[in-house]
Amino acid sequence: MKGRPVGLPAGRDVTERSREGTVMALRDRLRRLVQKPGSTDLAPFRAVVADAATREERVRALSDAELTAAAGALDGNDPAELCALGREAARRALGERPYDVQLLGTLALLSGHVAEMATGEGKTLAGALAAAGYALRGHRVHVMSVNDYLARRDAEWMGPLYERLGVTVAWIGQSSTPAERRAAYTADVTYAPVSEVGFDLLRDRLATGPGDPLQPAPDVALVDEADSVLVDEAMVPLVLAGASDLDAASPRYADLVRRLRPGLHYATDEEARNVQLTPVGARQVERVLGVDLYAPENLDTLTAVNVALHAEVLLHRDVDYIVRDGRVKLISESRGRVALLQRWPDGLQAAVEAKERLEASPSGEILDSVTVQELIGRYPVRCGMTGTAMAVSGQLREFYDLGIAVIPPHRPRIRVDEPDRLYATTEDRDTALVEEIVEVHATGRPLLVGTRDIAESERLARRLTRAGLSPVVLNAKNDAEEAEIIAGAGALGALTVSTQMAGRGTDIRLGGASEADRDEVAALGGLLVIGTGRYHSSRLDDQLRGRGGRQGDPGGSVFFTSLRDDLVTHYAPDRHYKGPADADGRVHDKGAHWILGYAQRVAEGVSLEIHRNTWRYNHLIGLQRKDLLAERDEILKGDLAARTVSEGAPAKYTELAGTAGEQAVAEAARQLLLFHLDRRWSEHLAFLADLREGIHLRSLGRGLDPLVEFHREAVPAGKRLSAEARTRALKAFESLTATPEGIDLTGASLNRPSATWTYIAHDNPFGTLDDRAFRGLVTLFQGKHRRP
Missing domain, CATH: 1.20.5 (Single alpha-helices involved in coiled-coils or other helix-helix interfaces)
Incomplete structure (x- = not known):
């Protein structure tokens, strides 16, 4: 103006x-x-916070009842008053007066941005104030976290704040009953794991009565750990499955491939993402099974052998999964935790269970699925918070239209981040790593050593034990002890070896939980974070660094890396350093360090292209699902079913209505159309899965674009879906009989699954065929990132 x-x-x-x-x-x-390129200008938010400060004295004089009433009367165009009231409500309810930077985070969220706030800067409180602000404007807010623990903790922790502001709050977890879920969704603010919100959506999509759905219309989604949810897990399918007669994997295939020898019977590609039988291996399998493996009639056998081989060779215990309580538990690569409810597609899941000689878990047909990206995309208003957003600002903008607001820390960060210590070989790296840990531990300075998987954490712990130390190990095998371990990780003399899970969502306090030795630990330099190698994403590196130096505490970080790390050998295989190393094997040459950064950039670029490619396929499926759901909603809540049967089978309609009444006919028609529409959708999903997996084999040989070929078949199949469902429903309608008491549906074969369950599909850890083709983009990205 x-x-x-x-x-x-x-x-x-x-x-x-x-x-x-x-x-x-x-x-x-x-x-x-000065501000980070691509980030939102904070000047307007700073002005609002300054305005809120001028109102603090007046607001503090209000009684509790007056404060609540003032919040209820808030004008949505007065964010400064919201900040002033929210700050005072937090002071009274929680004993915490929000810092100015927390209010900046709140305003960023209320403006529909992702707020990047460092570890320990109070994201939970900033998010709660934003959620309350949206609720006071008349919106219903879903605060999505990554697990049950955080959803319940934050809802209960922030509960008194919401109450002071006159806002209702509830939470949902994996064990919540349908009645508890229904009640929770009526609250102004609902905390829940993103997976549970998705599962409830899937169940609602199969509702057969107008009053059955639990969820209200999507309104505001506030996502915690936004980069992890919106980027790392964006294309993860949440699945609703129904019982079927699918056979479990035969243990004999697991026994067979266990006896095959690498190099002789099978070979893997450079990235260990694909494995195939050699001619010698194929003949060996044929001798054992007594079949012609490649004969058309033995396709199922060939598939079973290949799946068993993938499970045996490419999936590693204590890296990709653990075995706990007689079950295979998958490990989340980005979080290092057990991925609750997550499983591979049925054939691969059963093959791993057979490999580990475990009882097979239930298998079934997919009734419906939704990706995390599609789930979040349903909400008209989206925002989020995390400690590491700028590294994926492009993806957040491209896929969600979200900007980043980089919130400065309350106190300047004084953590010392050392340059990488790069070694020629992993052996040199590991030796230097242990020596450094022993030396630092002798001073009493607390150490957090971050490893890339469970197996590595346990190998390092054994080496440290042999060196006379007593490390505490935190990984997915003992995640129940996480809170206790993290509480002591900053204590004097603490030595913690952890996977990427280390304390996400919690703070490591100097001097331990009681901060008894805080001053002594601070004098030693605070918590030292050591990484045993770079991750495939720089964000994960930054998240590990962020465990130390919280809220202006002293701290330090350093990564020990090598030129033989998987990151380099997989993503920069043509980059060979032949220069000198010192007596300890350490490499100081800038060119060698460039290779490491280059490999990480290539890995991130390939990951982005796979995300884009997967989205291109799923976008079409999402459009088809949207059309189907619009029709399903008309059937569920309107008179579309009755009109369909009255127009498609008028004589039968008149006959049944004359006997049982039009209302009974309308309800019978509703159940028929819903059943056959759901049935056709499940069949369509299976068809699309097969089509996508096989499209490359058919298109590459002819030089065609796999995505174009996928659309060529998927689009007309989707257009036929609704008409075929109606045809089936009308055929079933013609066979119905009626009495004055109602219409008999028993003969209509409306056999919905006797049991359903939900899980998160680890949608082929090796990549589908189209994903594996995109691995060829490594070469492309190598060209883009070549050193000038």
């Missing part, structure tokens, strides 16, 4: 006003230079 600057007297000299305007412009330009 143009006009004289606020606060300037009207009669002030024009030259003076011009000079002040020039100074302000220069200051604004300097601020834009």
Whole structure:
């Protein structure tokens, strides 16, 4: 809005006003230079926070009842009043007065951004104030976390704050009953794991009565650990399955491939993402099974052997999964935790269970699925918070239209992040790593050593034990002890070896939980975080670093890496360093360090392209699902079913209505159409899965674009879906009989699954065929990132 600057007297000299305007412009330009490129300008938010500060004394004089009433009367166009009321409510309810930077985070969320806030800066409180702000504007808010523990913890922790502001709050977990879920969704703010929100959506999509759905219409989604949920797990399918007669994997295939020898009977590609039988291996399998493996009639046998081989060779215990309580538990690569409810597609899941000689878990047909990206995309308003967002700002903008607001810390960060210590070989790296840990531990300085998987954490712990140390190990095998381990990780003399799970969502306090030795630990330099190698994403590196130096605490971080790490050998296989190393095998050459960063950039680029490619396939499926759900909603809540049967089978409609009444006929028609529409959708999903997996074999040989070929068959199949469902429903309708008591549906074969369950599909850990083709993009990205 143009006009004289606020606060300037009207009669002030024009030259003076011009000079002040020039100074302000220069200051604004300097601020834009200082802030991170691509991030949101915080100046408007700072002005609001400053305005809120002028109201603090007045708001503090309000009684509790007056405070609640003032919140209820809030004008949505007065964010400063919200900040002032929210700050005072937090002070009274939680004993915490939000810092200015927390209010900046709140305003960023209320503006529909992702707030990047460092570890320990109070994201939970900032998120709660934003959720309350949305609720007071009349919105219903779903605060999505990554697990049950955080959903319940944050809802209960922030409960008194919400109550003071007159906002209702509830939470949902894996064990919540349908009645508890229904009640929770009526609250102004509902905390829940993103998976549970998705599962409830899938169950609602199979509702057979107008009052059955649990969820309200999507409104506001506030996502915690937004980068993990919106990027790392964006294309993860949440699945609703129904019982079927699918056979479990035969243990004989697991026994067979266990006896095959690498190099002789099978070979893997450079990235260990694919494995195939050699001619010698194929003949060996044929001798054992007594079949012609490649004969058309033995396709199922060939598939079973290949799946068993994938399970045996490419999936590793204590890296990709653990065995706990007689079950295979998958490990989340980005979090290092057990991936609750997650499983591989049925054939592969059963093959791993057979490999581990475990009882097979239930298998079934997929009734419906939804990706995390599609789930979040349903919400008209989206926002989120995390400690590491800028590294994926492009993806957040591209796939969710979300900007990033980088919130400065309350106290300046003084953590010392050392350059990588790079070694020529993994052996040199590991030796130096142990020596460094022993030396630092002797001073009493607490150490957190981050490893890339469970197996590595346990190998390192054994080496440290042989060196006379007593490390505490935190990984997915003992995640129940996480809170206790993390509480002591900052204590004097603490030595913790952990996977990527280390304390996400919690703080490591100097001096331990009681902070008894805080001053002594601080004098030693605070918590030292050591990484045993770079992750495939720089964000995961930053998340590990962020375990130390919280809220201005002293701390340090350093990564021990090698030129033989998987990151380099997989993503920069053509980059060979032949320069010198010192007596300990350490490499100081800048070119060698460039290779490491280059490999990580290639890995991130390939990951992005796979995300885009997967989205291109799923986008079409999402559009088809949207059309189907619109029709299903008309059937469920309107008279579409009755109109369909009255127009498609008028004589039968008249006959049944004359006997049982039009209302009974309408309900019978509703159940028939819903059943056959759901049935056709399940069949369509199976068809699309097979089509996508096989499309490359058919298109590559002819030089065609696999995505175009996929659309060529998927689009017309989707258009036929609704008509085929109606045809089936009308055929079943013609066979119905009626009495004055109602219509008999028993003969219509409306056999919905006797049992359903939900899980998160680890949608082929080796990549589908189209994903594996995208691995060829490594070469492309190598070209883009070549050193000038």
